[in-house]
Amino acid sequence: MERYKMSTILIVEDNPSDLRLMMRAFKKSNLTNDLATAIDGEQALDYLFGQDGDEYRHALPVLILLDIKLPKIDGLEVLEKIRNHERTQMLPVVILTSSKEQEDVARSYKLGVNSYIRKPVDFNHFVEAVQQMGLYWLVLNESPFH
Incomplete structure (x- = not known):
């Protein structure tokens, strides 16, 4: 089984403002993980699987933060592809979205999402959510890849 690059978090987010907010929240939370970004579902899948059968260009991230409403390939389709591929099926994936649709939560x-979190609108609440998420997924949670 391929090992994680233990310091990388993959953030899949198409909204530049939300992405900047997440980056600031991680910095303010003193989480020192490397952050990789993808602005649509296609880039996320390319990051994880490479293009057209290329060798994998990136080690697996320790955590994926995935928005649902993405251009090209939506977040739920990305999640489905992650769960259906042997290389990525056990990766921790957290949906981090503004969607309040109960249908999105259930789907x-x-x-196979590990957690579903609605993005707080207030920056301080967002920083707190990032801190709690980081503590749980990056410190407390036991990974199958260790």
């Missing part, structure tokens, strides 16, 4: 869990 995310049916597809």
Whole structure:
């Protein structure tokens, strides 16, 4: 089984403002993980699997933060591809979205998401959510790849 690059978090987010907010929140939370970004579902899949059968260009991230509403390939389809591929099926994936649709929550869990978090609107609440998420997924959670 391929090992994680233990310091990388993959953030899949198409909204530049939300992405900047996440980067600031990680910095303010003193989480020192490397952050990789993808602005649509296609880039996320390319990051994880390479293009057209290329060798994998990146080690697996320790955590994926995935928005649902993405251009090209939506987040739920990305999640489905992650769960259906042997290389990535056990990666921790957290949906981090503004969607309040109960249908999105239910479908995310049916597809195997590890957690579903609604993005707080207030920056301080967002920083707190990032801190708690980082503490749980990066410190407390036991990974199958260790």
